Amino acid sequence: MYKLTVTIFFYLIIQQTKVYVHGENQLVNLFTSCDQSNSNENIYDFSSYDIQDETKINPISFEKYRGKVLLIIITATYCQYTRQYPYLNQLKAHYRSNNFEILAFPCNQFGLQEPGVTGEEILNGIRFVRREFCDFVSEKQKFVDLAGGNYMSNFPMFEKSDVNGYDERPLFTYLKSRCPSPVDEFHPWPNITYRPIRSNDLRWNFEKFLISPNGFPMKRFASKVTPMELIPHIDEAMARSTDKVSLAHQLNELLFVEENF
Template identity: 35%
Template sequence: MTTLYPFSAMRIDGTPFSMEALRGQVVLIVNTASACGYTGQYAGLQALHERFHVHGLEILAFPCNQFGNQEPHGNAEVADFCTRRFGVTFGLFAKTDVNGDQALPLWRWLTGAEGSRPQPVKWNFTKFLIDRKGRLVRRYEPSLTPAEIEDDLRSVLGLEKASLPGER
């Protein structure tokens, strides 16, 4: 598959979600964990969501326990933690594997698991940027903060550097 749209996933509340609903949007997909050194990035992701959602950005967070057992909680606890601690209002999805045989087809696509040069996720808070045509355009390793990818987001969203109210 060459675009995001054929995939689906379960929201954190257990309801199914078709990625087709994101057609025409810019999407940032992140594997997350609530007990990781990078967990504070939830705040940065929320800031990006608040700033750019109106311009067509959707953020999708997929909790994962494959790295250092840093997401040991169930979906309800993760949802509560994210909303209570970081005020998360972007898309939270059910806990999942991002690597290996149990990984969702979406994650197998993102990592190229079916291809000749797979690039498995190495740690929590790896980010994948999808353009408005559903194509994967960039991958960011965990140490790159949400603020550090803002210029790329602006570019893919078609926004000038100072195009938002209050910016110069």
């Protein structure tokens, strides 16, 4: 009996330690770096439709974003992370130049949190419904620039998309193939509405992918990473772009000098 009690005691300690360590890893490992070794395919090979384009006639090629740092994000109207919407606007405004853009893709595969059928329904849900995530500036002032308080994004939003499973969009097949998931565990099964389940699936709404100016995925971020926490990573991506432009400029100058020597 004594041995059994001791065994159970140490088993419980080990299990608690595992949970604690896993929790620590979840807090620390909030993003992963992407594989950029294969340059045969990049983000410019893909396209999508504007969220309000119900005709599905004129897809938008991501070639139009060549040279920009991109943040691709999965969104939903009725999610705990919906409160990130206004901060995405702030993030876009933080980079006033034309070298940064956010591309948002609504998704209904996680807890059925994006039930809107049309683009208009989704945009109206964000604009008028999610008022509980808003803050008052004062008692008399209306909600300002916040999701549910007449909120409108200052970045492009695209058609509602499957990001996992049999009908996942090729864009997300590509992104997941280059970027491992920063989170190990999945949400409880009733909240997962797609099949099959794969190890590199997106785990929840508001996961994010950072894309370099040459069109390759750089980093993948967990849902809990807030938009403003991305600034150092975006700055890093922009610095790399600036360094490459500077190097190209120096090479051109050297060639010019050599040709005229």
